[in-house]
Amino acid sequence: MSATLLSATLCVVRRDLTVALRRVQDVLTPVIFFAIIVALFPLGVGPEPGMLAALAPGVLWVAALLSTMLSLPRMFANDYADGTLEQLLLAPQPLAVLVLGKISAHWLLTGLPLVVLSPLFALQLQLPANAVPTLVLSLLLGTPVLSLLGAIGAALTLGLRGGGVLISLLVLPLYTPVLIFGAGSVAAAVTGIDTEAYNSLLGAFLVLTLTFAPWATAAALRVSLD
Amino acid sequence: MSGSEFFAMGPYGFYVWTSYGLAAVILIVNVLLPLRRRKTVQRQLEEFYRVQKESR
Amino acid sequence: MDINKYIHKYASPKTFYPLAGRLIPWFAGVTAVLLAVGLYQGLFVAPPDYQQGDSVRIMFIHVPAAWMSMFIYVVMAVAGAMGLVWNVKIAEVLARSCAPIGASFTVLALATGSLWGKPMWGTWWAWDARITSELILLFLYIGFMALQASIDDPKRAARAAAILALVGVVNIPIIHFSVEWWNTLHQPASVTKMGKPSIHISLLIPLLLMMLAFNVYFITVLLMRMRNEILERERHTSWVAETVEPPRPAPSRRAAAKG
Numbered sequence: 001m002s003a004t005l006l007s008a009t010l011c012v013v014r015r016d017l018t019v020a021l022r023r024v025q026d027v028l029t030p031v032i033f034f035a036i037i038v039a040l041f042p043l044g045v046g047p048e049p050g051m052l053a054a055l056a057p058g059v060l061w062v063a064a065l066l067s068t069m070l071s072l073p074r075m076f077a078n079d080y081a082d083g084t085l086e087q088l089l090l091a092p093q094p095l096a097v098l099v100l101g102k103i104s105a106h107w108l109l110t111g112l113p114l115v116v117l118s119p120l121f122a123l124q125l126q127l128p129a130n131a132v133p134t135l136v137l138s139l140l141l142g143t144p145v146l147s148l149l150g151a152i153g154a155a156l157t158l159g160l161r162g163g164g165v166l167i168s169l170l171v172l173p174l175y176t177p178v179l180i181f182g183a184g185s186v187a188a189a190v191t192g193i194d195t196e197a198y199n200s201l202l203g204a205f206l207v208l209t210l211t212f213a214p215w216a217t218a219a220a221l222r223v224s225l226d
Numbered sequence: 227m228s229g230s231e232f233f234a235m236g237p238y239g240f241y242v243w244t245s246y247g248l249a250a251v252i253l254i255v256n257v258l259l260p261l262r263r264r265k266t267v268q269r270q271l272e273e274f275y276r277v278q279k280e281s282r
Numbered sequence: 283m284d285i286n287k288y289i290h291k292y293a294s295p296k297t298f299y300p301l302a303g304r305l306i307p308w309f310a311g312v313t314a315v316l317l318a319v320g321l322y323q324g325l326f327v328a329p330p331d332y333q334q335g336d337s338v339r340i341m342f343i344h345v346p347a348a349w350m351s352m353f354i355y356v357v358m359a360v361a362g363a364m365g366l367v368w369n370v371k372i373a374e375v376l377a378r379s380c381a382p383i384g385a386s387f388t389v390l391a392l393a394t395g396s397l398w399g400k401p402m403w404g405t406w407w408a409w410d411a412r413i414t415s416e417l418i419l420l421f422l423y424i425g426f427m428a429l430q431a432s433i434d435d436p437k438r439a440a441r442a443a444a445i446l447a448l449v450g451v452v453n454i455p456i457i458h459f460s461v462e463w464w465n466t467l468h469q470p471a472s473v474t475k476m477g478k479p480s481i482h483i484s485l486l487i488p489l490l491l492m493m494l495a496f497n498v499y500f501i502t503v504l505l506m507r508m509r510n511e512i513l514e515r516e517r518h519t520s521w522v523a524e525t526v527e528p529p530r531p532a533p534s535r536r537a538a539a540k541g
Contacts, residue, residue: 152449156442160432170425170446173418174453177460184464216449223441232326235336238401245340245394246325249347252390253499256383260506267513271526274517 008093009101016105019078026074027109030067034114037063038121049126056125057135057186061179063121064114064139065146069168071110072150073157075102076221080158089225095218103151103214111143127190134189141202142182148213149174155220178205293372295512296521302505309502313495320491328488337401338485344394346493347387348412350500351419352454354384358426359451362444372508374440375515377447378430379507383500385423391416411465415458422450436515 020027041059042052079085088098118139119132127135153171160166185198235242291297324342331338358380364373395413400406407413426443433439481489516522 152445156429156446157432162428162432166428166432169421169428173421173425173457174449176418177453177456180460180464212452216445220442220445223438223445226438235339236330238335238337241337241397241401242339245343245397246321248393248397249343249390252386256386256503257506259382260503260510263507263510267510268526271513271517271522275523275527 005093005097008091009097012088012098012101013105013108016102017108020105020109026071027113030071030110031113031117033070034063034067034117034121037066038124041125053126053128053190056122056127057131057183057190059125060118060121060127060135060186061138061142061183064111064118064143064182065175065179067114068110068143068146068150069171070164071106072154072167072171073164075106075151075154076158077154077163080225085158085221086225089221095221096214099151099155099217099221100210100214103147103217106151107144107147111139111147114143115139127186130192131186131189134195135186137199138182138185138202141199141206142178145178145202145205145209146175148209148217149178151217152213152220155217155224158221158224178202181205293370295371295375295516296519298372299509299512299525302509306502306505309498309505313499313502316491316495316498320488320495323491324488328484331485334402337398340394340398341485342488342492344391344398345489346496347394348391348416349493350496351384351388351391351416353497354380354387354500355419355422355447355454356451358384359444359447362440362447365440366444366448371515374436374444375508375511376504377444378440379504379511381423381427381430383503383507385420385427387496388416388420388423392420409465411458411462414461414465415454418457418461419454422454426450 038059041055045051045055076085079088089095091098115136118135122132122135150167150171152174153167156170157163157166181198181201185195185202188195188198233239233243292301320342324339328339328342330336358377361373361377361380364370365377392413395416396406399408399410399413426446429446430439430443433442513522513525517526
């Protein structure tokens with residue numbers, strides 16, 4: 001009996017979530033890392049509220065970026081090690097869609113906690129309250145893009161030594177547009193400028209990435225596993 | 227333009243000559259590297275064939 | 283010979299190697315001539331610019347270098363795609379050989395951009411849109427080379443890097459647009475952009491000559507690198523064995539009689 005595409009994908013998502021939640025420290029690491037970055041910055045640049053508020057949009061976004069990059073090796077590595085990934089490749093369903101399931105699980109575990117906790121960290125960095133909804137929205141639109149693009153990097157570097165650093169090197173250039181517009185939208189919100197254009201652009205990035213990243217990731221997985 | 231004026235390049239001598247100097251370095255290095263690599267490859271392959279012959 | 287057979291013949295490493303060997307001296311010669319004429323025009327003949335004085339001569343290095351950095355990346359991505367889709371080994375070799383050359387031109391473009399910027403804007407590093415895009419391009423090159431270096435199997439390395447290059451090539455316009463936008467937002471209006479004024483013919487000639495020179499230079503060193511790459515990848519073949527260690531001719535009868 002071959003499962004329908006949707007149920008197969010949901011199965012992948014459910015499995016990934018279950019497995020990940022059994023190793024809670026894997027899930028907590030990006031969040032803790034985010035918290036560390038947010039705590040270190042004032043220590044580095046000084047506690048003056050005006051300056052922190054000016055830096056906050058950029059710092060929060062860079063922290064989100066770095067936390068996501070930290071979690072990328074985990075996306076496929078464990079399944080590659082125990083042979084589950086090969087099974088996924090052999091499944092009758094199109095690999096790109098199953099990969100989308102894995103990426104969704106990754107985002108639910110990495111990006112979503114950041115989105116939810118970001119107001120707290122924004123508070124620590126003196127981000128004005130009126131900019132917090134924009135921050136949450138920008139992260140909500142942006143972190144899936146980070147997971148999607150990161151998946152390509154993770155798939156290309158499967159099984160290679162150099163792991164995390166190599167992935168970061170590969171995806172860093174690709175992350176720059178999201179960073180620029182994500183942080184830009186929050187900075188605009190702080191000064192009271194309308195953020196509709198930013199949100200549209202971030203949304204456009206998301207749609208664009210949703211279209212090609214799972215397919216590129218699937219191609220990369222086939223290259224890495226042959 | 228007199229010789230010393232030429233090397234001065236207005237007030238920009240340092241910038242102009244460093245740029246051209248860097249270009250020269252990069253162009254030369256990119257020729258030397260493959261030449262050197264050829265010698266390394268030669269050496270490595272000779273060793274490779276020697277080992278191959280011995281293990282027959 | 284119809285075109286298909288022609289392509290197949292020269293796409294084989296065995297035929298390409300000696301062909302490249304014969305072409306290299308010619309391309310090298312043309313490069314030398316173009317460089318000589320271009321440098322003469324750029325350094326002696328072209329007059330100093332009305333606004334920028336003699337520092338405009340840096341443009342004759344910077345602009346061709348920047349152009350090459352982007353052109354080579356595209357060549358690398360296209361060759362990678364050909365290797366990925368049609369399994370053409372020569373395309374894989376071509377892509378791999380392009381990367382260090384492209385990265386070198388990117389570094390040159392960044393350095394000369396900085397050296398040109400300092401007298402113009404008063405600062406060694408200005409986060410202007412084009413220099414920042416160029417920096418990101420450098421990271422794309424380094425990522426490409428690092429990925430290939432980390433994978434031992436040449437086939438997997440070529441295919442993985444090709445995917446990376448294609449993802450990069452799609453992203454480059456997006457990155458450039460983002461950086462362009464970011465820059466206009468943060469740059470105070472008073473800073474003069476290194477704009478695109480219509481260029482005077484006396485400056486255009488050395489520029490085009492240097493551009494041409496860099497292009498032919500690229501072909502020359504690319505062929506040199508490809509030959510090395512081919513020898514390594516094809517070391518299991520007899521023709522490479524014979525190239526590396528030419529079979530010694532049979533000893534003459536006289537030598538045999540002596541010994």
